[in-house]
Amino acid sequence: MTATTPNKGRQRLLLAAAVLLAVLIYKMPGNTFWFQTKPFSYYQEFKAVKLSEMTDERMREARYGKHYILANMLVQTLAKDKDVTVLLEPNNYYRQKGIDMTVPEPIVFYYYTSGRMKAVWTNSKDVYKAKYLVRITPQLELAIVPLNSKEDIDKAVAEYKNYPATL
């Protein structure tokens, strides 16, 4: 098999055909929409972002959103306490009460706080390790209620018994 001397004229025609085919694929309705809303949009983001502003922490806040901010707000608020476990309200409770909030599952909460704080759900086997209950009002105000005894925890769990703890 031998390599041939390229026929430049014909290769230019094939180049035109390739451009045409690429444009045709791009112009397919779903593809145009996808290119514009995803890769081109990502490219605009890339151009707009300044490297100096793009710290790891900012990227985490932007990507993880409310979950991440809530978890780290709790760490800051309870900074004086050591080995804290907080009891989180069930996501079903927020859904049914129309509260625009969800809480992360305990393992993700631990990850978000870099291991500085643990969380339990109302169905967790470790629920009695909780020292505080984290309440969020419909106005998205945060309340941290101390849980001083087993009875306090039982009372808190009973309050949410109609709201299964799920994602």
Add this chain to the structure above:
Amino acid sequence: MILRILVAALLVAVHFLTGYGVLSLLKVKLKPVMHGMLSILLGVAVASILPFLLQLAYIPLTSATVFGTLVGVMLLLNIKVLLSKAKPTLSKSDFSIKMYEWPFVLILTFLVLISIWRCYTLPPTPRDLLSGPETIAEFAVREHSFINSVFGLSLESTNNQFKPPFLTCLQLIYKLAGFPFGQWWLSVIVTSFIIFMYNALKEIVHPILAGALLLFFMAAPEMYGYTFMALFDYANMVFLFLSCYFLFAYFRDKDKQKFYLATLLMAFAVYIRSETLVLAAMLVPAILFTQWQWKESIKQMAITVVIFMVSSFLLYYIPQTFYIKYYLPAQYDVSGLIRSDIFNLQPLWQRFKDMNSELMFSEYGRALWGYIIYVFTIFFVAELVFFKARFTVAARNWLYAVLVVYIGLPVLGFLLPLMDLEHTTKRGLMKILPLMVFYLAHNQILQKITAWLNTFENPAGRVPVSVARPKAQPVPETKKKKKKH
């Protein structure tokens, strides 16, 4: 930033050399670009096992032990290369791109670069990653063990801590190397795979068609998302595809080294997603049929199947049963996940129907996978009609692989009810896309267009080197007799 780029380059070099050593041991040679890309992919796969092996030996997972092992294994795998006097030769033509390839090459490069950028800058987000492998890897960096404080948490909401250690290992390596979000290894896989695919397609169809097929493949929105969101499915798709690629090369060339490579690649695919073991088993009839055509003995056929399945089974059993049972403090009853009423087939038909009507042939399906499934269907039907279903052997092989995934996913969803339609089956469908692309490349209509384009480009009738079909390498008769497994 510059330091991170240097570290990344160093890691890619280690992956490349590791994979190069594996290919040298297996005596598999490809065109230089494909050889290089496959080396990197194999290197990443080997790296994804090493921290797990350290954990099995209770060796602390520190920078010294992890990188020491990576480099040590790289050197061990290359002893033969280092002792050999033969040096790899490269020529300019190995990397040449023709003028008419540029439009698609530029678009694909743009898509890959954007993906790399997002993979590098964004923290990992998929829930299946955060609620298991990512958190375990993050705390392994601090506590030097995969069996760490994560297992002391309330884990009622997740079973992702029991997922195969593929992601955990790679996240650990890249975090130890200074990438806080880890997942940059995914870009290494994606880039190598796309380059490999493009070059493999160029061996079958005209480069313009290769570019077009690859663009349809890349423009599958759901899959593109997983080129920068680390999870199991993209890597699983890559290794399953590569295993099929070399298995069919074995069918074509009767070169057992390619069979061994296919076996290794399938084992990696199973290591990444354990249920791939079922798909591997579904490929066995193709192996048996081919060997029956070759008039191999029953014993020989049995040996081939055992080699193919045992390696996959080991990479299923060790991380998914042995490790969980004997190492992890929490237990996981896999048998409890299997459907008990397996003779009630109604859920199987329902899953099959839902997969087709919801995930493949619907507006939602198009939003997930772009047009590639429609392109496949149109050309498949056209070949059925215009060529009276006389498929080439290669096309038949790829169609068989498509069928394995097409049937295999609903079967898996039926056997393991936790594999839901909306998440697991949906992501599993990614696996079918490269298989469809390679069937399309062997479709006789596209082959006729390829022949026409080649004639147009070279009226003298000589086939340019870049689109030359790979030559079959029949094993000499005398060698064949000796070369039993």
